[in-house]
Each structure stands twice: as structure tokens, then as C-alpha cells.
Amino acid sequence: MDLTPLQAVLDSLSGIIWGPFLLIPLLVGTGLYLTIRLGGLQFLKLGAGLRLGLLRRKDDGAEGDISQFQALTTALAATVGTGNIVGVATAIGIGGPGALFWMWVTGLVGMASKYTEAYLAVRFRTTDEAGEKSGGPQHYLRRGIPGPLGRVLAVSFAIFTVVACFGIGNMTQGNSIASNVEFSWGVPTWATGIVLAALTLVVLVGGIKSIGRVTAGFVPVMIVFYVLGGLWILGANVTALPAALAQVFTDAFTGTAAIGGFAGSALIIAVQMGVARGLFSNESGLGSAAIAAAAARTTHPVRQGLVSMTQTFIDTLIVVSITGLTIVVTGVWDDVDEAGEQISAALMTGEAFSTGLPGDWGHWVVTIGLVMFAYSTILGWSYYGERNVERLFGRRLVMPFRVLFSLVVFVGCTTELSLVWTFSDIANGLMALPNLIGLLILSGLVARETRHYLRHDPRLEASKDEIEAFMADQPGWADWKAGDEIGTSRIDLRRAPR
Secondary structure: OOHHHHHHHHHHHHHHHOOOOOHHHHHHHHHHHHHHHOOOHHHHHHHHHHHHHHHHHOOOOOOOOOOOHHHHHHHHHHOOOHOOOHHHHHHHHHHHHHHHHHHHHHHHHHHHHHHHHHHHHHHHHEEOOOOOOOOHHEEEEEEHHHHHHHHHHHHHHHHHHHHHHHHHHHHHHHHHHHHHHHHHHHOOOOHHHHHHHHHHHHHHOOHHHHHHHHHHHHHHHHHHHHHHHHHHHHHHHHHHHHHHHHHHHHHHHOOOOOOOOHHHHHHHHHHHHHHHHHHHHHHHOOOHHHHHOOOOOOOOHHHHHOOOOHHHHHHHHHHHHHHHHHHHHHOOOEOOOOOOEOOOOOHHHHHHHHHHOOOOHHHHHHHHHHHHHHHHHHEEEEEHHHHHHHHHOHHHHHHHHHHHHHHHHHHOOOOOHHHHHHHHHHHHHHHHHHHHHHHHHHHHHHHHHHHHHHHHOOOOOOOHHHHHHHHHOOOOOHHHOOOEEEEEOOOOOOOOOO
């Protein structure tokens, strides 16, 4: 069966959704708007968020399923994926070194979007019939926005997320793992599929608590492993680093034409590729990470919002930067092969690490890093899909979903997925649209309640009793506490809290 016409249609649709006139300006514009409304919160409170999320790691006596650190690592598991390796290389390979600058810009403004959606996820979270927290755009769009608009946005997000989790969060990641393991070690894709599906099922059967335990131990190790390899390369090429950074900043505003391109298009391409790949990597504005934030044990939504905000910082300002700078500093971004063709994005990061590290270390670091990143994405996205299945159909389909999701991992490992990749891009974009509309509508509520909390607890050190005291008479405080009642995830609330 010839699927070429369908592929062409999907490519065109993806180009429209992720093009320069729809999702990209909406995502960046929303991030800028929220940055202004929140008074540059991501710059002023980044240290406090990192301290709470990485050092203290939990709020004593708070309601929730997992610690704030586990919620952070679950979200990082889903976002630190193949986009941090292949996506960065794609942006630089097409848009030049200047694309890395625009990835940084999207990360900085995206932190405001990530804070807002995580705040709303905790603020409007509910509790399902099993006593587990359930939150994210599928709930806060409905509970926070009155009337039919809120219902339509919430249901649309839930449907698109369930579809997307089988694509970008499952089959494409499994395919990346299986193909790399086969190329590096000769392991058949079907064997990798069986092992990966079994491991996934073992973790998912235990629910978010099991996922949180695994990601809390797994994600820091995988990030440190990859970052140390990149830092070794940057250290070995430290004399070339100033010139590489200068090229990133210069090309961000002047552009470097891609091979076969023309100079007049270089700047536009650098901006478009940097923004698109940056947003694809950190997922700020998609609403996905907010689902993990809602499960956190926290004494106030501001606290988890600030912790979740650090996820974008770690993903884009650290991991993406390591990949991008190694590609630029080693010079492989504009290398050509024996046929005179530019090195493909799929090979570019591996070539940079192989060039910068001794022996075969570079190959091992990138291959193992890709496997770990992709598997962690499977775990994170499984939870996103599960919570939206619960929102649409109730608790009874959660366990069948976990089993089905694990089995589909095997399909992804053993199937060609060009159509799935494109379809996944479309589903991700369609997820973002209702969420971004909701963030803009609810931005006033977030800004108002955030200012009140930070006036009383600017360093995030207040105890649970102290928070109860200064929040007692605030609008919405009782609504948030009511979400701890078991069964509230299935209540169809007709009115939004004021």
C-alpha cells in the first residue's frame, strides 16, 4: 500500500501547525506575556525553585502521591529525550549555530509557561476513586474556565494527549532505542522490543509511585552521565569555546545559510528551527509536564510551580546547551561526508562526541544516552496518557491502558515509523493549542495568587501551619483543598472558582 500521499498530507499539516504563523509565535508570545505578568518570576525565583526541588526535595505534611523531586524527575523523564540529541542537531544542521541562541530564548520564556501550567495543575487538581491525584490541562481548563469553552478545551486536550502518548511518547522512542541497539550491538529489534515492553509493564503496573521511584533514581544518573561527556569535550576544546559562543550569538541575528540554501533565508531559518526544536525539547506550553506536577506532595501550588519551572532550565539551558556547544565547538555542524553532503542530524551529535572524546567513548556515551533518554520518555508519557484516560473514561480503564501502552512499545521497536513521527508532531501541536488558550485566560488568576503567596513566603520556607494561616481567607484556597476529596476527578463542575 502506497502511503506517500498520506505522508505528504501529514507533512503539510505539520508544517502549518509548527510553522512560523501558528504554534511557534503563539508559544513564544504566550511565554513572553506570562513573563511580563509574573514580573520575570523565572529569573527572580529560579534559585529558590532549584533549592526546593533538588536539595529539600519535599514538603513535610503535604498531600500528594510523590515528592516534589519525583514529580520533577518524572517530568524530566518525559522531556529529556531524543530531542535533546537529534533535535538539537537538526536545528543547528539546518539553521546554523545561531539556532542554539533561539533555543535558549525559548527556554527562558518557556519557564514562565511551565510555571503557570504547573501552578494551575496543582491549584485545580482532583483525586480519583483510587485516591490518586489527577491534574493537568484536562482538569484546570474545565475547572478554571466556565461554560462550554472550558469543557471543549479540556476534552480536546485529553483526546490529543492520549493519541500523542502512543506516538511521541511510545513508538518513536522505542524505535530509536531498538534501531540504535541493533546498530551498535547487533541485537535484533524484536528482542529489544520484548525486553523493553516487559520492563515498561513492570514499572507501569505500580502507577505513579513506581514511576516516581524509578525516575528519581534513573533520571539524575542519565543526565549527569551525558553532561559529563559533553563537559569533557568542552574542556578539551576550551580554547575554541569563546569563538563558538561568539558564533552562536552572531549567527542568531545575521544567520548562516544552510548548505544548499541562500543567505537571505538564513536568519529566518535560524529563528524558526531554534524556536521549533527548543519548544519540542522542553515542552513548555504543551501542558504535558503539568500532569506530573499535579501528583506532587506540596503545601501550595506556587511551590510546585517553581520546582516544575526548573525542569525547563535543566532541559534547555543545561542538556540542550551541552549538545549544541559540542556540535559547534568540534566543527561537525558544517562537515560534509565523502559525497559532499552535510552529515545527517541523526549522526551529527555522535560525530561530535566521537571527535571530542578519546577512543570509542563518544559512540558509547551517545548511544547509551539515547537509550536512557528514550526509555525515560516512555515512562513519563505513559503517566500523561493514563491521567487523561482516567479523565475521559474513569479509573476502570487505567490498568488496561497500562498493559496496552506496554505492548505498543514492542510495535514501535519493530516497525518503520515515518508516518508516526509526523502524526506525533501534529498531535503534540494540537495538545498545545487548547492549553495555551487556557494559560492566557487564566493568567490573571495565577499572577494574583502568586503575588499573594510570595509576599508571605518569598524564600519558600514557611511551614504548613504558617501557609494555612496566611492563606485561610484567600479566594480559591478552599477550592484547592476540596480537591483532596476522593472521587473529585469525576465531578463535572459547572462553575469555575472566582
